Amino acid sequence: MMSFNPYGLIIELNMSNDVDYLNNIISYQPNTPFLYGCHNFYPQVGTGLPFDYFIKCSQRFKKNSIHSAAFVSSKVGKMGPWSVSDGLPTLEMDRKLPIDVQAKQLWATGLIDDVIIGNAYAPEAELAALAQVDRYLLTLDVDFVADINPIEETIVKKPLHFWRGDINSLVIRSTMPRVTHREEENPAHDNELEFQPGDVLVGNDGFGPYKNELQIVRKAHRELRKNKVGSIKQDQLFLLDFLKPWSKFKLK
Structure with missing residues (x-):
């Protein structure tokens, strides 16, 4: 009443x-x-x-x-x-x-x-x-590595990313940048270390059709064909758990 x-x-x-x-x-x-x-x-x-x-x-x-x-x-x-x-x-x-x-x-x-x-x-x-x-779109802050190049910075910051729906346990894949930027060269750098959860990677020139694909690490691994371009800020790593297959997100 x-x-x-x-x-x-x-x-x-x-x-x-x-x-x-x-x-x-x-x-x-x-x-x-x-x-x-x-x-x-x-x-x-x-x-x-x-x-x-x-x-x-x-x-x-x-x-x-x-x-x-x-x-x-x-x-x-x-x-x-x-x-x-x-x-x-x-x-x-x-x-x-x-x-x-x-x-x-x-x-x-x-x-x-x-x-x-x-x-x-x-x-x-x-x-x-x-x-x-942005209350309607999860945006994660990234600390860039010193050697990030302009094309990688564009790939990280410009697109509205989405987690590809056929997921895996190794990485979160945002695959459209490899299509949009398939013509741009991307030499290898920061690619010889073991990547840790939360690291942001971009495929380099040695990765064939996966060149310039953006990935966020879920499980530690090594891969010379990927460049580390940054890391999700430590206090925001847990927010990755809110992403689901096909979730949209931004990086800045």
């Missing part, structure tokens, strides 16, 4: 408890556009939600098309609801991460509509970083 209030007030439900409360409410045919869900935030270090539990709780609300929210934490803000303030994230694993990486993770789940900064006050630099995040 509250969801049919004459003032258009939104009724917000707690998302951080995996109980049947929401299903019970839905069974009474509420005015669902005026029901929202929001996760808790957790000031005490070690008390934030584990990721698997967060997903389970959030899926209840997604299944019922309930607008949802969760919290990220500023590294600078010290103001919160309690005297203890070790940050204010929803997820414990987010507590030490940069604020934009926290937001990328929440949106990459496909389960969260609104991302809220839990603790005040986030500085201009964090707000600017959040403003750069």
Whole structure:
């Protein structure tokens, strides 16, 4: 009955408890556009939600098309609801991460509509970083090697990449650049080391039809016909787990 209030007030439900409360409410045919869900935030270090539990709780609300929210934490803000303030994230694993990486993770789940900064006050630099995040497309930051050449830099930064659908356990393959840039030469460099998970590779001139194909390493290996052009930033490596066959993504 509250969801049919004459003032258009939104009724917000707690998302951080995996109980049947929401299903019970839905069974009474509420005015669902005026029901929202929001996760808790957790000031005490070690008390934030584990990721698997967060997903389970959030899926209840997604299944019922309930607008949802969760919290990220500023590294600078010290103001919160309690005297203890070790940050204010929803997820414990987010507590030490940069604020934009926290937001990328929440949106990459496909389960969260609104991302809220839990603790005040986030500085201009964090707000600017959040403003750069594309909530609809996972974008990963790459640290380039010193010897990356112009064609490789273009291959990394320009296309809308997608993970080829016939997947393998060795690498994530973005194959269109080898078509678009099949005429450009790409001499070998940084190709004699063992590639590690998260390394970004481009096929060199010795790779025949696979020249200029972009790959992201999933399993360590060696291959002289590939050049290492960079690495996904260490604090974003876990975001690769959100990519699926045919997922679109950007690198910058």
